[in-house]
Amino acid sequence: MGLISWIVVGLIAGLLAKWIMPGEGPGGLLVTLILGMAGASVGGFLVGLIGGTGATGFNIWSILVATLGAIVLLFIYNLIARRSV
Incomplete structure (x- = not known):
């Protein structure tokens, strides 16, 4: 996958994941992009x-x-954030 594809897929996936998952997730467009790109690796x-x-x-x-x-x-982030509060 090319760099532009990683960025576009990562941004779309990060936005979809934040929309699907309830609760407070980490904020910001850059964090959403990184979430989606890391999600591609995990997925x-x-x-x-x-x-x-x-x-x-x-x-x-x-x-x-x-x-x-x-x-x-x-999901993992929400588990960790809930325990640290």
Whole structure:
């Protein structure tokens, strides 16, 4: 995947994950972008565990995989943030 694809898929996935997940997530557009890009890596790993293909470029599948990973990261963030309060 090219850099521009990573940025666009990451931003879309980060926005979708924040929209889907309830609660306070980390804020800001840059954090959302990083969340989506990291989500693509996490989602690709998780999908790879069950024999699928991870994020492959600018397509719907990559956005879904990245969103799945971003949701997992937001879930972990919310667990940690809730315990530290």
